[in-house]
Amino acid sequence: MSAPHIRNRYTDLIHQTFFFPRHGFEVIDNQLFFHGIDLNALVKEYGSPLKFTYLPKIESQITKAKELFASAIEKYQYNASYNYCYCTKSSHFSFVLNEVLKSNVDLETSSAFDLDIIKTLETKGKFRKDQFIVCNGYKTDSYAQKMAEMVDMGYNNLVCVLDNPEELDLINKYTKNQTNLGIRIATEEEPNFLVYTSRLGMSYKRVVDLYESKIKDHPNFKLKMLHFFVNSGIKDTTYYWSELTRLVNVYCDVKEVCPDLDTLDIGGGMPIYTSLGVEYDYGYMIDQIVYYIKSICESRGVPEPNIFTEFGSFTVGESGGVLYSIIGKKEQNDKEQWYVIDSSFITTLPDTWGIGQKFILLAINQWDHEFQRINLGGLTCDGQDFYNSDTHTNQVFMPKITDDEPLLMGFFHTGAYQESLGGYGGIQHCLIPAPKHLIIDRNETGELTYQLFAEEQTPEAMLKILGY
Numbered sequence: 001m002s003a004p005h006i007r008n009r010y011t012d013l014i015h016q017t018f019f020f021p022r023h024g025f026e027v028i029d030n031q032l033f034f035h036g037i038d039l040n041a042l043v044k045e046y047g048s049p050l051k052f053t054y055l056p057k058i059e060s061q062i063t064k065a066k067e068l069f070a071s072a073i074e075k076y077q078y079n080a081s082y083n084y085c086y087c088t089k090s091s092h093f094s095f096v097l098n099e100v101l102k103s104n105v106d107l108e109t110s111s112a113f114d115l116d117i118i119k120t121l122e123t124k125g126k127f128r129k130d131q132f133i134v135c136n137g138y139k140t141d142s143y144a145q146k147m148a149e150m151v152d153m154g155y156n157n158l159v160c161v162l163d164n165p166e167e168l169d170l171i172n173k174y175t176k177n178q179t180n181l182g183i184r185i186a187t188e189e190e191p192n193f194l195v196y197t198s199r200l201g202m203s204y205k206r207v208v209d210l211y212e213s214k215i216k217d218h219p220n221f222k223l224k225m226l227h228f229f230v231n232s233g234i235k236d237t238t239y240y241w242s243e244l245t246r247l248v249n250v251y252c253d254v255k256e257v258c259p260d261l262d263t264l265d266i267g268g269g270m271p272i273y274t275s276l277g278v279e280y281d282y283g284y285m286i287d288q289i290v291y292y293i294k295s296i297c298e299s300r301g302v303p304e305p306n307i308f309t310e311f312g313s314f315t316v317g318e319s320g321g322v323l324y325s326i327i328g329k330k331e332q333n334d335k336e337q338w339y340v341i342d343s344s345f346i347t348t349l350p351d352t353w354g355i356g357q358k359f360i361l362l363a364i365n366q367w368d369h370e371f372q373r374i375n376l377g378g379l380t381c382d383g384q385d386f387y388n389s390d391t392h393t394n395q396v397f398m399p400k401i402t403d404d405e406p407l408l409m410g411f412f413h414t415g416a417y418q419e420s421l422g423g424y425g426g427i428q429h430c431l432i433p434a435p436k437h438l439i440i441d442r443n444e445t446g447e448l449t450y451q452l453f454a455e456e457q458t459p460e461a462m463l464k465i466l467g468y
């Protein structure tokens with residue numbers, strides 16, 4: 001159905017509200033395309049709900065960050081290197097790690113099982129033993145033991161980042177060979193947060209003491225890295241810049257007593273586009289980070305450190321999407337219209353439910369229809385399984401449904417954290433199955449290729465977990 005005379009069409013709304021098309025989106029004949037992928041055709045072929053990962057976006061994100069750091073390093077004649085680590089917890093899938101490692105990046109881990117992934121990648125020839133492994137997270141016995149085993153196996157650039165002083169004793173229990181250490185410094189939280197100081201890492205006041213008393217003269221330990229992660233993420237705010245400068249000064253304090261120290265890991269938190277209504281100047285942020293580190297070190301007479309980042313969302317977030325069909329409609333009162341999706345937000349996009357995360361949400365077809373304000377409901381019987389506000393307008397608008405064809409919609413840039421938090425492939429709320437997952441890539445000639453990674457979860461798979 002085409003209705004060119006209507007002015008309050010969904011297409012008018014999107015084009016008037018945002019700079020559109022951008023971020024790989026475009027609309028052809030009232031159908032949405034994403035990086036050239038015909039999403040309507042995709043749902044016709046594979047059905048919905050459908051999760052997908054567009055692999056080329058991973059490489060382009062890594063390249064973007066590496067190039068921006070390289071140009072800031074050149075501009076400020078920064079005399080140390082930049083290392084891009086991928087934070088594995090944002091997506092552990094093999095197809096993500098395989099893609100990430102093609103760009104020759106290092107890895108950051110959070111728990112013992114992460115190390116099993118790395119050993120598997122090494123045996124498959126995808127990871128070298130001389131690449132960096134930054135081991136963050138709380139050190140349990142098995143995590144510490146696995147780290148020590150890997151150092152013994154020749155993973156020479158594994159860095160165990162201490163979250164608290166007691167972890168040193170645990171590491172000491174297992175290490176036989178020289179082990180690189182890092183120390184995570186606790187950041188101060190934003191003034192409106194529930195606690196003053198992050199629970200992760202240790203107070204900067206304890207660092208020099210810990211180094212002097214337990215690391216300096218230990219035959220197996222070298223303190224190589226200081227690490228921090230500003231919880232707000234990397235943002236152009238007074239809070240971020242004051243935390244960064246404070247922590248670079250801590251680096252200089254420790255460097256004055258510890259000659260082995262040569263690396264500052266500034267964590268993850270590079271933002272991604274979760275709305276069409278925001279703008280990030282990545283070049284400016286990276287330029288300023290390098291500038292601050294360089295100028296503070298220069299003024300303190302300390303050689304500048306190698307800079308490590310651990311970008312998770314930035315690496316993989318914008319590669320992911322999930323497509324749903326609207327399978328029902330309800331009108332609960334004069335104002336509240338509901339569209340029912342064919343899956344659950346709680347399990348397929350758990351951040352929308354857990355932390356009120358917004359994602360880019362767009363209709364896939366029917367852009368020539370009139371729009372209306374709606375609430376989106378999931379299939380579970382949970383009152384919290386809904387989505388009704390985007391970042392920009394605090395509302396959600398979708399094309400009006402007609403009987404002609406089902407309305408399809410997609411959430412985009414959903415590639416980080418959603419599967420692990422949603423317990424992908426496990427027991428799902430109200431037993432709504434995990435969707436099919438499709439991997440989309442481009443071949444040497446630039447054509448799109450499609451590979452089904454997983455079918456929709458079966459009743460047998462779920463019943464097995466449940467013990468039937």
Ligand SMILES: Cc1ncc(COP(=O)(O)O)c(C=O)c1O
Binds near residue numbers: 108270
């Ligand atoms: C220590 C550490 N590094 C890196 C990251 C990745 O953060 P992001 O996904 O925002 O880049 C996290 C996320 O929680 C983290 O805790």
